[in-house]
Amino acid sequence: MNPATSSxxxxxxxxxxxxxxxxxxxxxxxxxxxxxxxxxESGLEEFSSRKFDLLILDxxxxxxxxxxxxxxIRQTSSVPVIMxxxxxxxxxxxxxxxxxxxxxxxxPFNPRELQARIKAILRRSQPSRNGSQxxxxxxxxxxxxxHRATVNESDLQLTGTxxxxxxxxxxxxxxxxxxxHLSERALGRRLLxxxxxxxxxxxxxxxxxxxxxxxxxxxxxxxxVGYLLIPGR
Amino acid sequence: xxxxxxxxxxxxWLIIGIIIGAAATxxxxxAEQVREAIEDFDVSESLLAANAALQSGGRQRLTKWLREFPxxxxxxxxxxDEQGNDLLDRTISKGVARAFRRxxxxxxxxxxxxxxxxxxxxxxxxxHIVAANGDIYTFFVSxxxxxxxxxxxTDVRLLLFIFALLVSGIVSYALATAIARPxxxxxxxxxxxxxxxLQSRVADSIGKxxxxxxxxxxxxxxxxxxxxxxxEQQLELxxxxxxxxxxxxxxxxxxxxxxxxxxxELPEFQRLDVEAERLDALIGQILSYTKLDSDPNRGPAIVxxxxxxxxxxxxxxxxxxxxxxxxxxxxxxxxxxxxxxGYHEVLRSAVENIARxxxxxxxxxxxxxxxxxxxxxxxxxxxxxxxxxxxxDDLPRLFDPFFRTQRSAEADSNGGTGLGLAIARRAxxxxxxxxxxxxxxxxxxxILITLPGRKDSAAT
Numbered sequence: 084m085n086p087a088t089s090s091x092x093x094x095x096x097x098x099x100x101x102x103x104x105x106x107x108x109x110x111x112x113x114x115x116x117x118x119x120x121x122x123x124e125s126g127l128e129e130f131s132s133r134k135f136d137l138l139i140l141d142x143x144x145x146x147x148x149x150x151x152x153x154x155x156i157r158q159t160s161s162v163p164v165i166m167x168x169x170x171x172x173x174x175x176x177x178x179x180x181x182x183x184x185x186x187x188x189x190x191p192f193n194p195r196e197l198q199a200r201i202k203a204i205l206r207r208s209q210p211s212r213n214g215s216q217x218x219x220x221x222x223x224x225x226x227x228x229x230h231r232a233t234v235n236e237s238d239l240q241l242t243g244t245x246x247x248x249x250x251x252x253x254x255x256x257x258x259x260x261x262x263x264h265l266s267e268r269a270l271g272r273r274l275l276x277x278x279x280x281x282x283x284x285x286x287x288x289x290x291x292x293x294x295x296x297x298x299x300x301x302x303x304x305x306x307x308v309g310y311l312l313i314p315g316r
Numbered sequence: 317x318x319x320x321x322x323x324x325x326x327x328x329w330l331i332i333g334i335i336i337g338a339a340a341t342x343x344x345x346x347a348e349q350v351r352e353a354i355e356d357f358d359v360s361e362s363l364l365a366a367n368a369a370l371q372s373g374g375r376q377r378l379t380k381w382l383r384e385f386p387x388x389x390x391x392x393x394x395x396x397d398e399q400g401n402d403l404l405d406r407t408i409s410k411g412v413a414r415a416f417r418r419x420x421x422x423x424x425x426x427x428x429x430x431x432x433x434x435x436x437x438x439x440x441x442x443x444h445i446v447a448a449n450g451d452i453y454t455f456f457v458s459x460x461x462x463x464x465x466x467x468x469x470t471d472v473r474l475l476l477f478i479f480a481l482l483v484s485g486i487v488s489y490a491l492a493t494a495i496a497r498p499x500x501x502x503x504x505x506x507x508x509x510x511x512x513x514l515q516s517r518v519a520d521s522i523g524k525x526x527x528x529x530x531x532x533x534x535x536x537x538x539x540x541x542x543x544x545x546x547x548e549q550q551l552e553l554x555x556x557x558x559x560x561x562x563x564x565x566x567x568x569x570x571x572x573x574x575x576x577x578x579x580x581e582l583p584e585f586q587r588l589d590v591e592a593e594r595l596d597a598l599i600g601q602i603l604s605y606t607k608l609d610s611d612p613n614r615g616p617a618i619v620x621x622x623x624x625x626x627x628x629x630x631x632x633x634x635x636x637x638x639x640x641x642x643x644x645x646x647x648x649x650x651x652x653x654x655x656x657x658g659y660h661e662v663l664r665s666a667v668e669n670i671a672r673x674x675x676x677x678x679x680x681x682x683x684x685x686x687x688x689x690x691x692x693x694x695x696x697x698x699x700x701x702x703x704x705x706x707x708x709d710d711l712p713r714l715f716d717p718f719f720r721t722q723r724s725a726e727a728d729s730n731g732g733t734g735l736g737l738a739i740a741r742r743a744x745x746x747x748x749x750x751x752x753x754x755x756x757x758x759x760x761x762x763i764l765i766t767l768p769g770r771k772d773s774a775a776t
Contacts, residue, residue, distance in 0.1 A: 099563050105570040112577060143559050169558050191566035191596055193589070194573040276634040307630070 091205050092116045092134065096126035096152060097141040097167065109194050115201065123147030127155055130162075137201060141167045141190075142179060150182060157183040161242050163204045167192070180283040185244040186270055187280070203271020207247060218253045221299045221315045223292070225250055234295035244269050245288045248281070252302065252312040261309035285310055320495075320528040327491045331484045342476055353391055359443050359457060362393065367445045370453065378453065379403045394456035403453075412456050415442070419454055498522040498529040502536060512616060514544040554603050561599050565592055594733070601735040604665060605717070605742065618770070619663060621654045621695050625688045628667045632675060632684075642680035646671060649687040654695045657770045658747045666743035669736035670699045670763050676732055677703035677761070693769025694749075700762045705755040714753045715741040740765075 093110070097103050098121050107117035118135075120126035123144045130138065138156065142149035153164060166179035166187040179187050186200055218225040222235045230246060232239040241249065247269035251260050265281050266274040274281070282304075289302050299315020362385070369381035375397075382395050382403050395403045396416050402408055408416075419442045443455040501521050508516035517540060523533040572588045629648035636644050667686065674684040682702040689696050706714060710721045718734040740763075744751045749767040756762050 099567070102563070102567050102570060105567060105574060109570055109574050109577070143555075169555065169562065191562050191569050191592065194570045276631045276638065 090114055090116055091136040091201075093118070093137045093139060093201065094126065094130055094135045095119045095139045096121075096123065096144065096149070097139070098122065098144050099141070106194065106197075110198060110201070113198060115198075123149065123152040127152055130156060130160075135162060136205060138162055138164045139167065139197075139201075140164055140184070143169065150178060153179065153182050153184055157242075161240065163243050165197075165200060165204065177279060177283055180280055181287060183242050183287070185242055186272075200270075200272060204243070207243060207269070207271050218250060220253055220256050220312065222297060223249075223253070223300060225253060234292065234297045237295065239291060239295050241288070241291065244284050245291070248284055248288055252310060256300075256312050256314045259305045259309050259311045263309075265309060281310075319526075323491065323494060323527065327487050331487050334483050335480045338476060338479060354457060359455065363443050363445060363455065366395065366453075366455070370445055370447055374447065375403070375451070391457060396454045396456060398452055416454055416456070419444075420452070423452060498525065498533070502529075502532065505536065505540075509540055509543070514540065514547055516540055550606075554606060558599060558603055562596065565596055565599075568592055598733045598735070601733045601739065605735055605739050616657045616659055618655050619658045619660045621656065621663070621688055621697065621767075622650045622652045624660060624663050624667060625650060625686050625697060628664060628671055629686055632668065632671045635672070636675060644675050644678045644680070644682060644684060646675065646684045646686065649685065651688050651690055654688065654690055655770065656695060656747070656767055658767075662743045662746060666740040666765065667697060667699070669740045670765075673732065673736050674699050674701035674703070674761070674763075677701055679703065691766060695767050695769070697765040697767070698762055700756060700760055702760040705759060705761050706753065708755070711753050711755070715751065737763075 091114075093115055095103055095106060095117055097106075097119070100119075100121055103117075103119035103121070107119055110117050118129060120129050124147055126140075127147075140149045140152055144152070149166060153166070156162065156164070161183075164184045166184040167190050168179060168187050169190055185204055188197055188200060216227040218227065224233045225231075225246070227250060230243075232241050232246060232249065248265060251265055251268050262281050263274045265285075266272060266278070269284065270280060285302060285304075292300070292302075301313050301315075303311055303313055305311060366378060366381055370378040373380075378395065382393065385393055394406065394408065394412065396408070396412075397403065398420065400408070400413060400416055400420075423444070445453050445455075447453065501518055505516045505518045517537045518533040519537045521533075522529055523537065524530065525533070569589070569592050572585055572592070576582075576585050625648050629646045633646045636646065671684060671686060678684055678701045685698075685700045687696075687698045687700075689698075706721055710719075713719045714721070715737045717738040719738075720734060741751050744765050744767070747767050749765055751763065751765050753761060753763045
């Protein structure tokens with residue numbers, strides 16, 4: 084077993100009790116420690132009671148919706164979040180990402196796909212083993228060891244996915260990084276048809292950089308290819 | 317003003333009242349002027365002067381005197397001889413002539429030899445003078461010429477006319493605006509509603525009015541809100557159905573996976589996976605078919621068709637590669653700058669379903685072509701494949717939901733749901749377009765979508 088994924092604590096918030104039980108059986112066989120909660124409120128309570136490595140959140144919850152839970156959690160934590168959405172409701176998916184989810188999976192999903200995505204995200208959120216590395220461009224600075232991003236010396240709150248995307252772009256400023264590569268690096272998975280995840284994450288990242296007062300460097304879209312970070316003059 | 321009824325009533329009342337009032341006042345004023353003119357005129361004085369002229373110089377002198385008589389305040393003086401002719405040969409109105417004849421008869425009746433016993437009522441004596449030779453000259457003070465004098469002098473008639481035009485014009489304009497403006501706003505809102513903007517409301521613009529239009533505006537808003545709620549409920553229902561149908565499916569897939577870990581891989585598990593995926597795709601297609609035109613949140617927008625087609629080509633190509641679909645490629649032939657009013661997602665799903673259908677029936681290593689072209693103000697999108705085509709009998713029914721041709725039965729294992737082309741047709745109809753399928757002469761099927769251009773661009 085990959086030591087990076089051993090005994091990871093995962094919180095699953097889904098109102099489907101039977102599905103939750105079966106999923107914890109299935110994923111538990113892979114040394115993933117699943118805690119299941121059936122409402123948004125009890126899920127939030129559980130989340131604040133101890134440390135989780137990953138959150139799996141159904142968007143359709145009775146009472147407090149999955150999106151509301153996500154918004155609440157993002158106020159205090161940048162824990163990786165995978166949203167479970169209904170297939171075909173494009174708007175819900177994108178909104179999930181816009182509010183800071185790292186990835187989404189439409190229901191009903193292939194459980195092995197969920198397993199693969201969990202592992203990809205857990206692997207990515209491990210601290211880099213190559214020692215500390217500082218990447219910087221203009222007034223943006225990334226510390227890949229501590230996962231800390233700053234703009235003009237002040238902290239920038241990024242989700243794991245946004246951090247990885249910014250890191251990819253910072254490694255080769257002024258060069259186009261294609262979307263397939265960005266998806267594999269930041270989400271740990273292949274780009275899929277109709278996959279707007281990278282675009283949505285990039286647009287969130289862009290917004291955060293601008294709000295943090297970064298006016299010089301801009302992330303540009305090269306249509307049909309990918310993205311590039313243009314250094315300021 | 318409280319009600320439209322009252323507004324109409326008061327407006328017409330006002331117009332009619334003001335004009336009649338003005339005309340009556342003018343008339344009274346005029347009559348008063350005439351009366352005063354006549355009263356002021358001292359007949360006896362002119363009689364004495366006329367008599368003096370007549371006695372000293374006879375008829376000729378009298379005529380001269382009359383000609384020189386000053387026309388004071390519009391009074392016209394007639395002097396009529398026994399033959400009934402005016403001394404100045406002016407035409408005499410019928411009324412004057414009649415009064416003269418009566419007067420003459422009365423004078424003759426005084427002659428005792430010519431008494432008419434039937435004449436009981438003696439007419440009022442008109443002023444007259446008698447010449448030396450016994451000729452009688454009768455005086456008439458006429459008012460018949462006064463109107464012209466007064467009218468002519470003060471332009472009263474023109475003034476009154478302009479006044480009437482002005483008053484009725486102002487009131488009618490106010491009335492017409494009061495009616496036309498809210499009607500136009502209501503109409504704009506109705507058009508917007510019909511175009512799918514279910515948030516269209518009029519309470520802000522005309523709802524504050526306290527007349528019938530205000531009531532109508534509130535009724536309109538109530539109706540629009542109900543429509544919006546119905547559309548939202550339908551969407552909500554679709555989502556719930558989707559959730560309820562997919563939850564067991566999701567559990568089933570996890571159960572299959574758990575069984576797999578216990579029993580090892582079996583061909584039946586793969587079958588279960590395929591069927592679960594197909595069921596899921598079918599649920600998705602049914603939902604998109606039913607909610608195609610019921611998205612309450614978005615009205616039509618300007619859609620660049622080149623974007624739609626290139627997006628579909630990119631996505632379906634991606635699917636081909638991912639599925640390892642024996643080397644079929646999608647080729648897009650684009651013309652840039654064709655924009656129509658519509659729904660990007662709906663059009664995309666139409667073209668996408670047709671393209672996927674074409675890919676499913678394509679022989680290995682062939683190409684599916686999507687050709688965008690401009691037709692007049694609108695556009696055409698043609699999707700062609702090199703597959704076996706469709707029996708001519710089946711062509712008209714190709715777009716019916718769940719219609720199965722021989723070729724789709726054969727291609728079933730590729731995951732067709734039987735709804736793709738039905739969705740395409742509804743999507744195209746939503747855009748007032750047409751969709752036609754035909755077999756190409758060189759083999760294969762062609763599906764042609766024609767879409768009308770933007771209304772506003774046709775108008776300009």
